[in-house]
Amino acid sequence: MRERGGQILGSERLRRSLIRVGAMAGKETLHILRDPRTLYLALVMPVLMLFLFGYGVSFDLDRIPVAISDLDRTEASRALVRTVTGSHELVSAGEADAAEADRLFRRGRVAAMLVIPSQYGEKLARRERVSLQLLVDGSDVVVANQVLSKADALVRAETRRLASVELAGPGAAAAPLQVKLWTRYNPASLSALFMVPGLAAYILAITAVLLTALTVAGEWERGSMEQLFASPVGRLEIMLGKLAPYLALGMLELLLVVAFGAAVFDVPVRGSLTLFLVIGFFFLVGMLGQGLLISILTKNQLVATQAGTISSLLPSLLLSGMVFPVENMPWPLQLLSRVIPARYLVHALRGILLKGNGLAALWPDLLAVAVFAVLIVAFSAARFPRRLA
């Protein structure tokens, strides 16, 4: 097999190169299969995370405990308490004195306390304006905001109820102005439908970047990369061969997340599955390239983990819009989020799965992940050492 390069036809060279890439990929696949713990973790993790995010990460609160301080103790004040705590949204956590509010908040027993003033009933009978005080534990922002809006709506409902009782007759006509809300794409406002597409991006970012970074950095640490350099396999062939099995694993994970999301959480697939796979593929190539680059630059698994966590895992969680809306961040972070490929994937997957968007709406996202993939792979190839130092 000692022919000179010039004497072999181009197609023959390509064929041999592909054989070498195949051999590298085969070797890497064997590595993964011989130690099934990695494979197991890589496939169990997406399913576990899907369940956790789908069931665990939700912002829809009901049955928020509220303490009641009723200084009036009349039939009128009890009626108010019934309206406010009778729904499943706020529940009474018992009577308490306003002075106790602080202690109850510190122990996390209640989220708010409703104070009904003395002479509440008399004032109502005189058709006056009555001010009710709501003490709110503001430390938990999500709960505080929901208590505020729910209590406001419930007190408004009580005002309407009082009006309809007082003015039984012509004045009790329906409210003259009504609002009809029509929520598209996710009519039940389920957090899971919001989370699952974002989760796909997050899982891919973790698996692709960290697994590649760790496996290639491991070759440097153990010195087996030197042995590969001594073989006839070229640099590009090493890169392609190492990445191919992880590419396949990543695509498998992507399909797994969507299949489980559809089966367990009823996440729809309204758009084109082909477009979904194409965008996922380019995103995955970019993430694998990033993992490779990290391993080339660090050559150390412990450091590669941290670099991967900071450059991919955290941005994919925090700056991708997966959980926290990008539009509300300070502008430096919004700018930073533009170079995070997960941001485009999250947007594209939500568009495809929930809205049924096509290429016409999503081409900027496709372009962004493709450009990132090309740039990072080219940069890794350039930084891949030609020989040992």
Next chain:
Amino acid sequence: MSSLRRPSARVQLAAVFRKEVRQTVRDRRMMFMLIAAPLLQTVVFGFAADFTVDRIPTVVLDQDGTDVSRLHARRLLADGTLRRVGDVEGPAAADAELDAGRAAAAVILPRRLAADLAAGRPAEVQVVLDGTDPNRSVVAGATAAQYFGQVGERMSREKLSAAGIAPPAQLVLTPRISYNPTVVSPPYMVPGIAALLLLVVTTIVTAMGLAREREMGTLEQVMVTPIRPTVLLFGKIAPYVVFGFVDVMLLVVVGTWLFGVPIRGPLPVLVTGTLLYLLTTLGVGLLISTISATQQQSFLAGFLFMMPAVLLSGVMSPIRSMPGWLQAITWVNPVRHYAEVMRSCLLRGAGFADLAVPMAALAIIGGVVFAAAVLRFRTRLG
């Protein structure tokens, strides 16, 4: 012959501790990941993890086109929760804006709105919402419902007054918000982040550090020295207790200075809570290192522990919004209890008496995990 005697446990421990600290401090990259990375993450996290929803892009479809309808459109969008990004001509155009993601809400003011309102006929305003982000669509819907609800209420009262009937009593809710009067996210998020970062800094680093020693065979070399396994173990993890404390202190300082996190509670509560929490996080790191053969595996195992621990901790989303069976599971989650200690102590000024439950939980979880880790580590080395 005293030089041949086995040195006392204290001397051994000090020697291992010194070696570990030197090795870590000399490795600039390790120092970066132990000190600088957590700070960096706090800053990004503190700014990014914000649940406030405002400036929701909204299009208006004004089918009435009168002064009254224009006035309502303007007033609805006045408080900044909804931001007008344009007007559309028909319902199809409104749908297209939502499909393309250029708007998240469309307000449709019906034909004859002004005339109906003037004549006292019921009118219906439609709001079409992009439900992709439930948090955003719920806020947008509530804003519209509240505005038009108030308009409707005012109009019926005016109608009654005009007819000579005294309007009925009106209830007004005046909120008084403690601890965080402007209801901003960072003071709440930053103390929770401390719990997450300690996991990365202690659990993952211990697990991977020990797996690395095993991979490189240096653990075996240490085993042929007279150092006992238990001493080796304590000497190895003691530096991370120090690093953990330094991180928590830095984090609280940065949180106070950059994000206005108050320090209302007693410091001993924070110190005790952190110490109990570190017992668990280091214990889990040790346990992982005993079940994994390579660094890659120990990272994955660490991640597999961290993911549920973080998601079910209440740091990112409230525990009360989880289903009941999941809420029960969060009781064995150390991150939940530590986040509660940090938040309650810093924001609400809670003391030992208020935090007895989470503290006890941390102590029990930490004790069990650490004892199991030490036992397994000794068997593996023995």
